[in-house]
Amino acid sequence: MTLALRRINHRRHVGRKEEMQGEKTTSDRPNDPGHLLHTGARHSDEKMGQSVVDFPVAVVLPAGGCGERTGLGTPKQFCSLLRRPLISYTIDTFHRVSWIETIVVVVAKESLDLMLHIAQKFHHTKVIVVEGGSTRHRSIFKGLQAFCARAGAPPLPRPEVVIIHDAVRPFVEEELLLQLTLAAREQGASGATRPLVSTVIAATSEGYLDHSLERAKYRASEMPQGFLYDIIYQAYQRCSEFDFEFGTECLHLALRYSGTNARLLNGPPTLWKVTYKRDLAAAESIIKDTLSMSACIISGALGETAELASRLQENLAAHSMTVDVFPCVKGKNELLMKTRNFIQISETAASLCETREMVKIFEEASHALLYPVVIVWVHLSMSEEPCPTEKGAELTTIMDISTTFRKTNILLYGIQVIHSKVPELWERSVERLSQITAALVRDRNPALTGQLLQA
Amino acid sequence: MTLALRRINHRRHVGRKEEMQGEKTTSDRPNDPGHLLHTGARHSDEKMGQSVVDFPVAVVLPAGGCGERTGLGTPKQFCSLLRRPLISYTIDTFHRVSWIETIVVVVAKESLDLMLHIAQKFHHTKVIVVEGGSTRHRSIFKGLQAFCARAGAPPLPRPEVVIIHDAVRPFVEEELLLQLTLAAREQGASGATRPLVSTVIAATSEGYLDHSLERAKYRASEMPQGFLYDIIYQAYQRCSEFDFEFGTECLHLALRYSGTNARLLNGPPTLWKVTYKRDLAAAESIIKDTLSMSACIISGALGETAELASRLQENLAAHSMTVDVFPCVKGKNELLMKTRNFIQISETAASLCETREMVKIFEEASHALLYPVVIVWVHLSMSEEPCPTEKGAELTTIMDISTTFRKTNILLYGIQVIHSKVPELWERSVERLSQITAALVRDRNPALTGQLLQA
Numbered sequence: 001m002t003l004a005l006r007r008i009n010h011r012r013h014v015g016r017k018e019e020m021q022g023e024k025t026t027s028d029r030p031n032d033p034g035h036l037l038h039t040g041a042r043h044s045d046e047k048m049g050q051s052v053v054d055f056p057v058a059v060v061l062p063a064g065g066c067g068e069r070t071g072l073g074t075p076k077q078f079c080s081l082l083r084r085p086l087i088s089y090t091i092d093t094f095h096r097v098s099w100i101e102t103i104v105v106v107v108a109k110e111s112l113d114l115m116l117h118i119a120q121k122f123h124h125t126k127v128i129v130v131e132g133g134s135t136r137h138r139s140i141f142k143g144l145q146a147f148c149a150r151a152g153a154p155p156l157p158r159p160e161v162v163i164i165h166d167a168v169r170p171f172v173e174e175e176l177l178l179q180l181t182l183a184a185r186e187q188g189a190s191g192a193t194r195p196l197v198s199t200v201i202a203a204t205s206e207g208y209l210d211h212s213l214e215r216a217k218y219r220a221s222e223m224p225q226g227f228l229y230d231i232i233y234q235a236y237q238r239c240s241e242f243d244f245e246f247g248t249e250c251l252h253l254a255l256r257y258s259g260t261n262a263r264l265l266n267g268p269p270t271l272w273k274v275t276y277k278r279d280l281a282a283a284e285s286i287i288k289d290t291l292s293m294s295a296c297i298i299s300g301a302l303g304e305t306a307e308l309a310s311r312l313q314e315n316l317a318a319h320s321m322t323v324d325v326f327p328c329v330k331g332k333n334e335l336l337m338k339t340r341n342f343i344q345i346s347e348t349a350a351s352l353c354e355t356r357e358m359v360k361i362f363e364e365a366s367h368a369l370l371y372p373v374v375i376v377w378v379h380l381s382m383s384e385e386p387c388p389t390e391k392g393a394e395l396t397t398i399m400d401i402s403t404t405f406r407k408t409n410i411l412l413y414g415i416q417v418i419h420s421k422v423p424e425l426w427e428r429s430v431e432r433l434s435q436i437t438a439a440l441v442r443d444r445n446p447a448l449t450g451q452l453l454q455a
Numbered sequence: 456m457t458l459a460l461r462r463i464n465h466r467r468h469v470g471r472k473e474e475m476q477g478e479k480t481t482s483d484r485p486n487d488p489g490h491l492l493h494t495g496a497r498h499s500d501e502k503m504g505q506s507v508v509d510f511p512v513a514v515v516l517p518a519g520g521c522g523e524r525t526g527l528g529t530p531k532q533f534c535s536l537l538r539r540p541l542i543s544y545t546i547d548t549f550h551r552v553s554w555i556e557t558i559v560v561v562v563a564k565e566s567l568d569l570m571l572h573i574a575q576k577f578h579h580t581k582v583i584v585v586e587g588g589s590t591r592h593r594s595i596f597k598g599l600q601a602f603c604a605r606a607g608a609p610p611l612p613r614p615e616v617v618i619i620h621d622a623v624r625p626f627v628e629e630e631l632l633l634q635l636t637l638a639a640r641e642q643g644a645s646g647a648t649r650p651l652v653s654t655v656i657a658a659t660s661e662g663y664l665d666h667s668l669e670r671a672k673y674r675a676s677e678m679p680q681g682f683l684y685d686i687i688y689q690a691y692q693r694c695s696e697f698d699f700e701f702g703t704e705c706l707h708l709a710l711r712y713s714g715t716n717a718r719l720l721n722g723p724p725t726l727w728k729v730t731y732k733r734d735l736a737a738a739e740s741i742i743k744d745t746l747s748m749s750a751c752i753i754s755g756a757l758g759e760t761a762e763l764a765s766r767l768q769e770n771l772a773a774h775s776m777t778v779d780v781f782p783c784v785k786g787k788n789e790l791l792m793k794t795r796n797f798i799q800i801s802e803t804a805a806s807l808c809e810t811r812e813m814v815k816i817f818e819e820a821s822h823a824l825l826y827p828v829v830i831v832w833v834h835l836s837m838s839e840e841p842c843p844t845e846k847g848a849e850l851t852t853i854m855d856i857s858t859t860f861r862k863t864n865i866l867l868y869g870i871q872v873i874h875s876k877v878p879e880l881w882e883r884s885v886e887r888l889s890q891i892t893a894a895l896v897r898d899r900n901p902a903l904t905g906q907l908l909q910a
Contacts, residue, residue, distance in 0.1 A: 191664070193656065197730065198675035199704040200655055200668075201648065201719070209646070209717040212676065212707045213655075220653035221667065249654045252667045262664040264656070269731055275652065276724055281740030282733035289732075388843030395909060432902075439902035447894035451908050454850060 049178050053099040057181055058159035058229075060143035061094075063087055063115070063167035064108045064132040076274055077167040078114065081284045082372055082444060083409065086274060087115075088122045089170035089287070092370065094163075095126055097174050102156055105167070106132040106143040122370065128156060137244045137253075140164060141236040147229065158229060161185050164250055165224040170283055171270040172224060179265055184226030188260035191226075191251045192267030193219040219264065222271045225250055231258045291371055292442045295341035297325045304419065305345045305380055308430070312343065315434035321441070330354075333361055340371055341441045345378045349394045352377065352401070355412065359405050368409035372444050376437050377414045378455075384420060391416065395452040402450035413440050414452040429455050504633050508554040512636055513614035513684075515598035516549075518542055518570070518622035519563045519587040531729055532622040533569065536739045537827055537899060538864060541729060542570075543577045544625035544742070547825065549618075550581055552629050557611055560622070561587040561598040577825065583611060592699045592708075595619060596691040602684065613684060616640050619705055620679040625738055626725040627679060634720055639681030643715035646681075646706045647722030648674035674719065677726045680705050686713045746826055747897045750796035752780045759874065760800045760835055763885070767798065770889035776896070785809075788816055795826055796896045800833045804845065807832065807852045810867065814860050823864035827899050831892050832869045833910075839875060846871065850907040857905035868895050869907040884910050 063077045077087040087105070094103050103126045107115045112131060119127040130146050132139030147158045161184050163177060176192065183190035196218055202210040232250065235257040243253060251262045274283055295316065299309035306327070313323040323343075329335055336342075336358065344355055355377050362373050379394065394414065402412040417433050420426045433455035440448070518532045532542040542560070549558050558581045562570045567586060574582040585601050587594030602613045616639050618632060631647060638645035651673055657665040687705065690712040698708060709715045729738055750771065754764030761782070768778040778798075784790055791797075791813065799810060810832050817828050834849065849869060857867040872888050875881045888910035895903070 187663075189664075193658070194653070196655065197728070198649070198677055199707070200651065200673050201676045201704075201706070202673055203648070203719050204716070207719050208642075209644075209706055209710060209719060211710075212704050213673070215703070218655050218657055218668070221656045222653055248670070249656075249667050251656070251664055252654070255664060255666075261659070264658050264662050264664060272733075273652070277744075278727075278737035278741055282737040285736030285740075286733055388847050392843050392846075399909070435902040439900055443898065443900065445894055445898065447890040448903075448908070451906075453903070453906050453908075454854070 049097065049099045049174060052178065053181060055160040055185065056157060057100050057161045057163065058102040058104065058147070058156070059094045059100055059163045059165060060140055061087075061090065061103060061105045061165055061167050062132065062136055062139040062143065063105055063111075064136070064139045065168070075111070076280065078111070078118075079280055081280065081287060083446070084122065084370065085118055086170055086280070086283065087167045088118055088124065088370075089283075090165070090167050090172075091119070091124045091127060092122070093170065093172045094165075094177075095124055097177060100163075100177075101126065101159070103127045104130055104143045104146050104156070106130045106139040108132055123366075133244075135245055137236070137239070137247050137250075140250065141244075144229070144233050144236060148233075160229060161226055162229045162232060163224050163226050164232070166273055168274040169223055169271055170274070171286065173268070173270070176265070176267060176271075177224065180224055180226035183263040183265060184228060187263040188231045188258070189225070189227050189251060189254040189262035191262045191264055192222045192224060192271055193264050194222050194267055194269070194271065196220050221249060221251060222267050222273075224271075225262070227254060231260050234258050287371075288442055288444060291340055291444070292319075292321060292438075294339045295321055295323045295343060295441060296329075296335070296339050297323055298329050298342065298344045299325050299327050300346055300351070301327045302347060304382065305347055308378075308380055308417070308433075309343075309345050311430050312345075312434055312437065315430070316438060319434075319438040319442075321438065329358070333365070336361060337365065337367060340367070340373045341376075342374065343376045343378060343437060345380060347380050347382060349379065349390065349397065352394070352397045356401050359401060359408070359410050359412070362410055363405060363408045371409075372446075373410045374441050374444055375410065375412045376440055377412065378433065378437075379414065379416045381416060381418045384418060386416065386418060391452065398452055399450040406449075411444060411446060411449045413448060413450075415455050416452060417455040504552065504554045504629060507633065508636060510615040510640070511612060512555050512616045512618065513557040513559065513602070513611070514549050514555055514618045514620060515595055516542075516545065516558060516560045516620055516622050517587065517591055517594040517598065518560055518566075519591070519594045520623070530566070531735065533566070533573075534735055536735065536742060538901070539577065539825065540573055541625055541735070541738065542622045543573055543579065543825075544738075545620070545622050545627075546574070546579050546582060547577070548625065548627045549620075549632075550579055552632060555618075555632075556581065556614070558582045559585055559598045559601050559611070561585050561594040563587055578821075588699075590700055592691070592694070592702050592705075595705065596699075599684070599688050599691060603688075615684060616681055617684045617687060618679050618681050619687070621728055623729040624678055624726055625729070626741065628723070628725070631720070631722060631726075632679065635679055635681035638718040638720060639683060642718040643683050643686045643713070644680070644706060644709040644717035646717050646719055647677045647679060647726055648719050649677050649722055649724070649726065651675050676704060676706060677722050677728075679726075680717070682709060686715050689713050742826075743897055743899060746795055746899070747774075747776060747893075749777045749779075749794045750798060750896060751784075751790070751794050752778055753784055753797065753799045754780050754782050755801055755806070756782045757802060759837065760802055763833075763835055763872070763888075764798075764800050766885050767800075767889055767892065770885070771893060774889075774893040774897075776893065784813070788820070791816060792820065792822060795822070795828045796831075797829065798831045798833060798892060800835060802835050802837060804834065804849045804852065807849070807856070811856050814856060814863070814865050814867070817865055818860060818863045826864075827901075828865045829896050829899055830865065830867045831895055832867065833888065833892075834869065834871045836871060836873045839873060841871065841873060846907065853907055854905040861904075866899060866901060866904045868903060868905075870910050871907060872910040 078085045094100050105127055109131050115129045130143055133142050147156045149155050161181050180190045196215050199215055200213040204210045235253040238257040239253050254260045297309045299306045309325045313325055316323050398414045417429050533540045549555050560582055564586050570584045585598055588597050602611045604610050616636050635645045651670050655668040659665045690708040693712040694708050706717045752764045754761045764780045768780055771778050817823055853869045872884050
C-alpha cells in the first residue's frame, strides 16, 4: 500500500515550492471531463483504483446547509443545474467510483423526503440518507454513527477509510480520491488544500490592520478529506460541545483528539465550493462546456448533405467541439451513447421519423437521465424558394416530437438551411448554421425546444 | 471630514462580531444593480459623494496580468463578456463616480494599443493608459509615478487620495469607494476585507498538518484599497527589491514603510476576483441577471394585444422581471432609455417599421454601447391558420433588420403566437411565449438574432 501511494505521489504530487511561487494551473475544468459524458457502465476504470483499494471505503456527505449566501430560497445543494439538483452531481462523482461502497448523505429532517426522491430519481443506488444535527460537525458525526447503529435498520458495514466531503463541491476526480484514501490509510488522516487566493490579515479589535500573514507559509484547507474510520470517530467522541457548535475543520479534530497530523495533498482548482448564486452559474458553465466538447453528425449518404456535414465539422472545431461524422447510425446504438449531442442533416422532412426513433432509443436507455441530450435536425433545402407550407408541416412535427418527449430531458431543435447557388449567400448560411448549432448545443435551453430556425 | 466618515460608518459598517459569526449576506449581486442599467447621465448621485469628497481622488488599476489560470489565451482582463472586455466593466464602475477624476490603467507594453482602443471604443474618457512593470507592485508604482512625471506628456494632477484596485474585480459600488476614500484620508490607508472562506492551515515542510488558524481572528484582504497619495508613494520609494518582486499586498507596504495601520472595512461578496474561466461565466451571469431585471412592453392600443401584454407582464414577474407596459412609445425616447429590454406586441407585420425606427433611435443614442439591447417582436396572429407566405416575409424583414444593425449590439428576435379559440391551446401558447421571451432576454444570444420563433 505504501508503495502504491508513493508511486502515485511521485507522479502527481506537485512540489510545494513550485506551487507556492505561483500556480500554473491551466484550467478549472476537471482534468478528465470525459467522465461527465460516460454513461454506459457507470463504474470507474478498474485499473485505477480497484486493484489498489482492496479495503472498504465509504463517503459521508453533510448536506444540511441552508444556503443563506446564495440569496435563493432553496438550500444550494438542492438548486437545479440543467434540471438536476447540485447534490446529485456531487453524489455521482462518488457513485461512479467502483471502490466506493456506500455514500451516506446527511440532511436536515425537512429534506429527508426530497433527498430520498433525488437518490431514487437519478439512480444513486449507493446512497443512504441519514438525518443530520444542528451544526456541520454534529451532522458529520451522525453520518459516521450510521456505521455503528441505525434507527429501524441494521448498521452499515463499517469502512476502513471514510471520505468526508461537501455536498456543494460537485467536481471531484477519482484520482484525487484515490490519493486521499491511500494517504488516509497510511497516515490516519488526509486533506486536500489549495494555495491562498487572498492575503490573510489579522485585524485589531478596533478594525485596523495588525499584520498580514506570509502567504507562502499557509494553505487553504478544502474538501474532500480522508480518515481512518476509527480515528475520526474517536475524535468526534472526544471533542467538546464548543467544537460541535462552532468548529468546522475535521483535520483539526483529528489532530487535537486523535493526535493525527493529516497528510496534505494539493487539490485542483475544481474543488471550489459553491457558495454564492454566481457559483451556481459557474458550475453550470463548467458542465455545459464539458457536455459540448463532442458531437456526432449524422450526415446521410448524399453528396450535398455529406459536404455540409464536413463543413460543419470543421466550423464546430473552432468552437472547441470534436465532431464525428457518420452517414447513418441505424443499428449502431452503442455509437449513439458516446455523446449527448447529435446533428442530423437531411434533404427531406422524412428523416424526422428517424429522429423520432433516435429519441425513443435514448428514452429507453435513460441516456438523458443525468445530462440533457441535444438533437439538432438540419434540413438542407436544395431549392432557393422552399415551400412555406412544407416548412409549416416540419415545424409541427418537430414541436410534436419535443412535446411528446418533454419530460425525458431530450431537447430537439430544427434548423432550415437553403443551399443557395450564390456562393456568398451559401457561405453566410453555413457560417450561421455553425453558430446557431454551437449555441444550441452549448446552451441546452429547454425554452427553445421544438423551434425551427433559419440559417 | 471626520464627522462625515463617522456618520457613514455608523450607518453602514457591519459590526465585526456579527460578521464573524456567520455572514447573513443574501446575495452576491451588487446592492444597486440599477447602476448597471443607467446610461443617460453617467454620473453618480451627487448627494452621495460630491458634497463629501471635495478633494482630488484618482484610481490606479494594474492590469498587466497574463491570466494563466483561466486556461484561455487572452489575459482575463481582456476576455469578453457580452462582447465587451472585462476591464471595461471595471473601468466603468469608477467612471460613473462623479468625484473620481482620473483612472490610470497600467498594462503590459504589448497591450498598450489594445487598451487605448478599448478606452476609446467604450468612451472611457477619464482613462490614462500607462505601461507597467514586470510585477504587480512595479506596475502599481508606475501608475503612481504618472502623477509625478510622464514620458512625452505633463504629469497628471496629483490626487490627495488614490484608490488601488484590480482590473479583474468588475463589481464595485460607489458607496464602498466613498467609505474607503474617506477612511484613507483620515487614516492614511484603508482596505476592503472579507471573511475567510476556508480554514487556513500551516503545513510542515514534509506536507503534514502543523496547525490550523482560528478562522474568526483573520480576514481575507481584498481590493479596492485607498491611500493618501503621499503615504503609498513613499512606501513604494522605500520598499525593497524583494517586495517589488514577490510582494502583493499594498497594505503591508504602507504599514512597513510608512508606519500606517490601514483602516479595514467589510466589503460585500461582489468584490471577488475573476481568476478562473468559471469566474468569467459567473461574472457574465451576474451581468445578465441584472440586465434582465426590467423590461418594457409596447402593447399597442388594441384589446387583444393589450390583454396579451398584461398576461405576459404577469408571467415575466415569475422570472423576476419587472415589466412596464405602454401602448406606444412614439416620442417617448427618454422612456426607451430606461431599460434595455423591449417586447413589442402587434397584430400586423407593419409594426416592424416601428421596430426599425426604435433600433435607429438606440443606435443614435449609443444605447447599446455598454450592454446589448434586446427587442422581442411578438406577432399575435388572430387567425388559427396563419398564412405561411406572410410568415416568410416577416422572417425576411427581421433577418434584414438584425443583419443591418449587427454591429450595433442590438439583438432582435421575433415570436409568432397564434390566438387559438381553444382555451387550452391559447394558455399553452401564452405560457410558451413567456418562457421563450424570458429566455431570449436572459441569454442575449447573438447567434439567434433575426430568428422568428413560434410560441
